[in-house]
Structure formats: C-alpha cells, structure tokens
Amino acid sequence: MKIFAERVLLSEGWKSKQTLTIENGIIISITSGKDESAECVGTVIPGMVNCHSHAFQRAFAGFSEQGSDGQDSFWTWRNVMYQFLANLTAEDAKTIATQLYIEMLKSGYTRVAEFHYLHHDINGQPYSNLATMAEAIFEASEQSGIGLTLLPVLYQYSGFGQLPPNAGQKRFINQTNTFNNLVSDCYQLSQKFGNTNVGIAPHSLRAVDKSSLQDAVAHIRALDSEAPIHIHIAEQQKEVDDCLNYYQQRPVQWLLNNFQLDPQWCLIHATHINEQERDDLIATKAIAGICPTTEANLGDGIFPTAEFLAQGGTIAIGSDSHISVNPVEELRWLEYAQRLIKQQRALLATLEQPSVGQYLWAHTAKIGAQSTNSNTGELAVGKQADLLVLDENKLSLFAARDAHVLDSLIFATQNNVISDVMVNGKWCIRNGAHAIEQQASAAFAQLLKQVSQSL
Structure with a gap:
C-alpha cells in the first residue's frame, strides 16, 4: 500500500x-x-495513544453529575460506579468497549492502554476461564480495529493497612497467584489477537501491598522484560494523607524508595506530587499519565505539567473515565489548566518547538507509545x-x-x-x-x- x-x-x-x-x-x-x-x-x-482507559465507565458517563449539597467527591463518585457495574456481563463489557473504541478511533486515538479491573462474575466469583472479561476487551479491540495494550489490574484491599475490600469491589479482587495466572492467560490471548500486548496495572498503593506488588512485577517481567506497568498514584489529597499516616511517606516517594522504576512504568495522575518527588521521578525516566478531563470532572487537582516538562519529564494522556473521548480536548485542557494557574499563555512549548499544539501532540503520541511498549507514536x-x-x-x-x-x-x-x-x-x-x-x-x-x- x-x-x-x-x-x-x-x-x-x-x-x-x-x-x-x-x-x-x-x-x-x-x-x-x-x-x-x-x-x-x-x-x-x-495517531494518538490513549494511556489510560476504564472502558466500562463509558456507559455511566453522565450518571454521576447530580448535586449533593457540596458533599460530592471522587469517593462518593465511586459509589455510583459500584452500583452501575454490579450486573454487567462479559457481553455487556464487550458492547461498551466496542462503542468506546470506535469513538476513540473517530477522535484520533489509534491505540489504548486498557486498565482492566472488572474480572469476576456478578457474584464476585472467578469465571472458570479467568480471562473471560479480558477476552471481551480483546474482542472489542479486534472488532473496532484499535490497537490494544491490556493491563490486568491487581486489586486486593479497600485502603492502606490491607483493609478488607468493600462489597462494591468484589468483582475486582484477586490473590496474587490467581492474578499472575490471569496475566499469563492474557499474555497467551495477546498471541491470538493482532496488534495487542499485555502489561499489568497494580491498582494503587491503597489496593496492593509491597509483597504482592513485587510478585506481580516479577511475574510480568518474566513474561516480557519491557512490559508496561501502570499504577494510579497520588490522585487525591486523601490518598496522600492516608499514605503518610500508614507509610510515613508520600505515595510517589514510597514507590520510588521501594521499587526500581524505569521508562516502562507509567504513574497515572500523580496529581499531588511535591518538588522532590517530581525531580526523583524525572530521573527514573518513568512517565506521568495525565487525564485532564477526568481529573477535572472528579475534582482531583492539577498536575504541575509546566515544571515537569521543563525539567525533562515525559507525559502521556488518557481519557480514563471517558467523560470525554477526545485527545484534542485532553491536550487543550492540559495547557489551559497551566494558563489558569500561572496567568500566562502558551506555556507547554519549547524554544525548539514554539507551537504548543505541535509540541504537545508529538510529545504525547510518542510517550504514549512508550507507555504501551508499542511501535507507534510517530511517523x-x-x-x-x-x-x-x-x-x-x-x-x-x-x-x-x-x-x-x-x-x-x-x-x-x-x-x-x-x-x-x-x-x-x-x-x-x-x-x-x-x-x-x-x-x-x-x-x-x-x-x-x-x-x-x-x-
């Protein structure tokens, strides 16, 4: 051709x-x-790479915008999510993902990293085929034509200190050995579906402990030494406070002190990051995965993008909860948030590339490819x-x-x-x-x- x-x-x-x-x-x-x-x-x-997607959440975009006398937050939003997904079948998950992936393609995303944590049946019991729900995602990617990096999610606890999961999380939970078996099954599936690969996504530091995280990383790296590893981190101030109370360290600080990060790690959100964490993260060449429209919708906060990029950090973008499925809007708000904070214009550019639009598109497409370990992102x-x-x-x-x-x-x-x-x-x-x-x-x-x- x-x-x-x-x-x-x-x-x-x-x-x-x-x-x-x-x-x-x-x-x-x-x-x-x-x-x-x-x-x-x-x-x-x-084409743009979407570094962070929860496909099933596309189906309840718009269901969680009811007011609550100023008491609504990320944490109350989660309750709507739990209620929504309680009865979704594997066929439902495929229907949602197929619609979403077509929307992504039409808006300019050509590959997606699917942070997939809906694993079990509606009673919270594992399917006889552990990868039943994951296979629905592979099939949706095949039907739509989008490239897929599947990231099965390790989710074990409801909070720091190994708190028991709540009822709404029952479809997410796996012990480490079962999770590693699921990852192996997904790895085998990726050999059957074209233009796909597999990494892992430890959900967050509140949902996994150090030992399980170590075991999961070792397992995926034995399958693929360059497999992507994505993790939610420091998205909300409460998460930072809870981490400080439990570990006596901030989330990004704890991760950096306990794991050898590399360019295949992608820290999703990292919203509440201090200067020392920022500098140390940049030194590892790990990626910050920013999702501006979801972070705005959930009231997370604003990542220090201008400083991070100016010091050599790398970022990718994602649509996360799919309140918007549009890379143009993600990049627009990435820049606009910095303008509103700093009361300046045209901040995310360089002397070598003064066009904000060109710099952001080229950078996030290329780093998005890195975040998915895919041979994409530039022509x-x-x-x-x-x-x-x-x-x-x-x-x-x-x-x-x-x-x-x-x-x-x-x-x-x-x-x-x-x-x-x-x-x-x-x-x-x-x-x-x-x-x-x-x-x-x-x-x-x-x-x-x-x-x-x-x-």
Missing part, C-alpha cells in the same frame, strides 16, 4: 509531498514526490502505520500553515476534523465513519437504557 500526503508530520517535522509505502502494517519507506500508484490524501499526522521508517488524515475543507477555515495546523486543531476547532484513520496499515475510519458504528451504537444504546433503570 502507498499513500501520498500533501503534507505529513514526520518524526523530524513537517514535510510536503511525501509518499509513504506500507507493508504488513509497517512504514517501509518515505520518499519525496508522488508515486502514481499511491492513494492521495491531504494532511497526515501520527518514520520502521514504525507502525498508525495515522490520521485531516479534513482539508475543515482545516481551511482556520490558520493552516504548517506551524499553525496543530495549534488550530487543538485550540480553535470545535468539530472533529479527522476524516480517515489508519491503524497498523488498515483503514478503520473512512470519511469519518466506521464500518460497524451503527450496529455498535444501537447495541450500546439498548444496554444503556437497561442500565439506567437500575440507577
């Missing part, structure tokens, strides 16, 4: 009139000029062909010089300007549409109607 791009954002920057040759999902050559056999497209940019020879084609008619209504394209995309456009999406060398979205989106949305809408009656 060959495509001719009038302009394309390559790893070294914008280039005009380039032909990309793709074989077996990989870009094998990029040459100047038009190959007569190539399909002609306009503006091409790399170059040897990389997987995960790319987006922008609608020239819509782009023409905004500043459209090379230097302004991604600034316009992120800060000026209100409607989706992505017309076509390729994943692993295959077109998943053409002219803004997915081949199965109508049946997927109909099934999802029917499920939503049933679920809403129980809330």
